[in-house]
Amino acid sequence: MAFPLPARTVLRAGTWSGPTADTVRLSYDERFLRRKRLLCEGGAGVMVDLAATTSLEAGDALETDDGQRIRVVAADEPVVQVRGENLARLAWHIGNRHTPCQVAKDHLVIRQDHVLEAMLAQLGARLAHVIAPFHPEGGAYGHGRTLGHDHAPHGFPHG
Incomplete structure (x- = not known):
């Protein structure tokens, strides 16, 4: 088995077009990566080797060293839809x-x-368990993840 070609570049959704060589379907947690071997839907492997840990979004593409593009799709996963009078x-x-x-709007x-x-139920929310892609809001300071206060430097004490 040949070692998969590395993908070192992320092309953000909306900034690229054209054909893709394959697709990877990843959960929310799996879309946060730096270096990892992924199995594409077509059966081929791709070795992701990014310079920094990166949050991938549905519609992004990984570009291999030979210019092939692997489309990123958000996988279905267990989530809860939350509805209520005061969202x-x-x-x-x-x-x-x-x-x-x-x-979402509603x-x-x-x-x-x-x-x-x-x-949430105690606060009056109506909850529905579903299996669907998860696309949470990114961080306030640009593309990526919202990290809790224990994950990023901030310069103030918690006492």
Whole structure:
């Protein structure tokens, strides 16, 4: 078996077009990577070797050293749709727990978590367990992940 060609470049969704050699279907957690061997849907492997840990989004592409493009697709995963009379209040409580959250016009989406679900239900939320791609909001300072206060330097004490 030949060692897979490395992919060292990410092409962001909307900045590229044209044919792709294959597709990788990745969950939210799997789309946060720096160096990892991935299996494409067509059966080929690709060795992702990025300069820094990167948050990939659906529609991005990984470009191999020979110019082939591998499309990134968000995989279905267990999530919870959150609906309620006061979505802003529910979103505040989710955000206060540094939890990734997808925001839609009439509902929020979080990963399944029985503790958060109990809290949201107590606040009057209506919850629906579904299997769907998860696309939470990125960080406030640009493309990428929202990291909790324990994951990034910030310069202030917690005392």
